[in-house]
Amino acid sequence: MIMDINRFFNIKNIFKSLKARFFVIVFLTGLISCLGMHALILESYEDRAINVRSTEVQTQLRILANHLIVSNYLLDTSSEVINAELDMLANLYDGRVIVINDDLKVVKDTYNISQGKTIISEEVVNCLKTGSKGTVSKYDSANGYIEIVTPIIESEVIEEEDVSVSGRSGEVVRGVLLTSVSTDTIATTLEILSRRAQTLEAIIIIFILIFAALVAFTLLKPFDRITTAINDVKAGYTDEPIVGPNYLETEQIINAFNALLRRMKVLDDSRQEFVSNVSHELKTPITSMKVLADSLLAMEEVPNEVYRDFMTDIGEEIDREDKIINDLLSLVKMDKKASGLNITSVDVVNMTEIVLKRMRPIARKHNIELTLESKRAITAEIDEVKISLVIMNLVENAIKYNKEEGWVRVELDADHQYFYVKVMDSGFGIPEESLDHIYERFYRVDKSRSREIGGTGLGLAIVRSAVLMHRGSIDVESKVDEGTTFTVKIPLIATSAAIKGN
Ligand SMILES: Nc1ncnc2c1ncn2[C@@H]1O[C@H](COP(=O)(O)OP(=O)(O)OP(=O)(O)O)[C@@H](O)[C@H]1O
Numbered sequence: 001m002i003m004d005i006n007r008f009f010n011i012k013n014i015f016k017s018l019k020a021r022f023f024v025i026v027f028l029t030g031l032i033s034c035l036g037m038h039a040l041i042l043e044s045y046e047d048r049a050i051n052v053r054s055t056e057v058q059t060q061l062r063i064l065a066n067h068l069i070v071s072n073y074l075l076d077t078s079s080e081v082i083n084a085e086l087d088m089l090a091n092l093y094d095g096r097v098i099v100i101n102d103d104l105k106v107v108k109d110t111y112n113i114s115q116g117k118t119i120i121s122e123e124v125v126n127c128l129k130t131g132s133k134g135t136v137s138k139y140d141s142a143n144g145y146i147e148i149v150t151p152i153i154e155s156e157v158i159e160e161e162d163v164s165v166s167g168r169s170g171e172v173v174r175g176v177l178l179t180s181v182s183t184d185t186i187a188t189t190l191e192i193l194s195r196r197a198q199t200l201e202a203i204i205i206i207f208i209l210i211f212a213a214l215v216a217f218t219l220l221k222p223f224d225r226i227t228t229a230i231n232d233v234k235a236g237y238t239d240e241p242i243v244g245p246n247y248l249e250t251e252q253i254i255n256a257f258n259a260l261l262r263r264m265k266v267l268d269d270s271r272q273e274f275v276s277n278v279s280h281e282l283k284t285p286i287t288s289m290k291v292l293a294d295s296l297l298a299m300e301e302v303p304n305e306v307y308r309d310f311m312t313d314i315g316e317e318i319d320r321e322d323k324i325i326n327d328l329l330s331l332v333k334m335d336k337k338a339s340g341l342n343i344t345s346v347d348v349v350n351m352t353e354i355v356l357k358r359m360r361p362i363a364r365k366h367n368i369e370l371t372l373e374s375k376r377a378i379t380a381e382i383d384e385v386k387i388s389l390v391i392m393n394l395v396e397n398a399i400k401y402n403k404e405e406g407w408v409r410v411e412l413d414a415d416h417q418y419f420y421v422k423v424m425d426s427g428f429g430i431p432e433e434s435l436d437h438i439y440e441r442f443y444r445v446d447k448s449r450s451r452e453i454g455g456t457g458l459g460l461a462i463v464r465s466a467v468l469m470h471r472g473s474i475d476v477e478s479k480v481d482e483g484t485t486f487t488v489k490i491p492l493i494a495t496s497a498a499i500k501g502n
């Protein structure tokens with residue numbers, strides 16, 4: 001448990017942990033959308049509130065501007081009604097209204113500060129010049145007010161020729177209303193809203209935290225279960241396949257692991273079988289020798305010929321032991337992938353002739369006719385020693401498992417990619433149920449007969465390894481009591497993978 005905690009708090013592990021990443025992703029997604037919504041809602045509220053406020057004030061100001069013109073206020077500011085109207089507007093919006101005439105002089109200021117002064121603000125001058133464009137308003141969010149510049153327009157009936165001089169529609173700008181309206185109330189509302197949103201956010205964030213943790217832990221639980229199950233297998237508590245119907249992904253991991261487990265079991269079984277076979281095979285000649293030696297010792301006054309006979313038998317057993325050990329060694333060598341192949345360009349027909357020449361004496365001993373038929377000249381990039389071994393083993397079998405006066409035919413052929421070696425015989429044939437097993441180490445169809453003939457069951461295993469190392473293939477067809485045909489197919493050009501022995 002302490003280990004676990006340490007592991008969890010190891011910073012490097014935290015960044016690597018799928019759970020932590022899941023948690024962070026879910027949490028950040030929740031947090032960002034929550035904060036984004038907050039900002040968006042407040043901002044759009046502010047926009048809308050400012051818009052409503054300035055349209056409202058603008059409407060009022062336009063009406064007021066009309067009143068100013070009607071009561072000629074720009075020339076005479078004594079109108080009680082207008083003054084009251086101005087003050088009311090200023091009070092209502094907690095703001096300030098300044099009336100400016102076309103000489104840029106302040107006629108009236110509801111703050112009573114700037115009366116009589118000249119205002120040369122850019123907005124005011126612009127408004128006087130292009131007053132017909134209407135009201136301009138500007139929101140200063142930092143200081144919390146809206147500034148509105150409204151032209152005071154008098155509509156005139158003008159002569160045709162004056163139109164070009166005084167403006168498009170015969171309107172004359174007599175002055176400007178410069179108004180600033182406080183937005184404090186909006187800011188206060190915003191603040192209240194924001195505070196409420198923050199409280200809500202805090203609650204939501206706590207929920208998101210819990211949710212993210214729950215999601216991360218529950219979604220990834222199956223992975224923990226797999227790790228525990230694999231650890232159980234590793235620790236040796238069980239070698240049962242892992243079960244757990246979870247997600248598609250974990251199911252794939254489980255299936256792959258179970259397949260690996262099965263394969264390891266098969267490998268383990270075959271290794272055990274191999275070891276027991278090897279010891280058995282190596283023990284047989286030794287047992288025979290021991291029996292022979294013991295019986296010699298048990299005899300008194302043994303004649304010389306008997307000694308000779310026994311010693312010959314012992315010598316044969318030693319040869320047998322030697323052959324088994326040599327075969328095992330060549331198998332082991334071929335199993336070692338790194339050993340690779342010694343590739344050279346080889347005349348296959350010539351090589352086969354040499355192998356057959358070596359086999360002829362044995363064939364003759366059994367009165368078996370051994371022939372070679374080659375359809376064309378063949379040159380291939382192969383490991384000469386290993387392919388010779390292949391042909392030798394196949395021909396040796398064809399001779400060994402043949403009847404007296406039988407025949408063995410070797411055929412060579414090639415196409416543009418491969419060359420083919422066919423070894424046919426008129427022998428016992430191999431029963432169908434054994435065909436799948438003949439390449440296994442120490443497998444013999446008929447153990448007693450094979451041993452009589454002198455077989456250990458390693459020949460075809462060596463053949464297959466050598467063929468596979470060349471990226472070739474081997475096929476067998478056989479009919480009991482009629483004969484067997486082995487067909488080996490090897491690429492003419494060695495691939496780099498084959499040379500490296502992978
Ligand atoms: N041409 C064949 N005809 C009939 N049976 C065969 C033929 N070739 C192989 N077999 C059967 O397949 C078995 C396996 O052959 P393999 O060459 O691997 O072993 P072996 O000949 O018994 O021993 P080794 O080759 O190691 O001396 C043989 O024991 C034999 O029963």
Ligand SMILES: [Mg+2]
Pocket residue numbers: 393396397455458459460
């Ligand atoms: Mg053999």
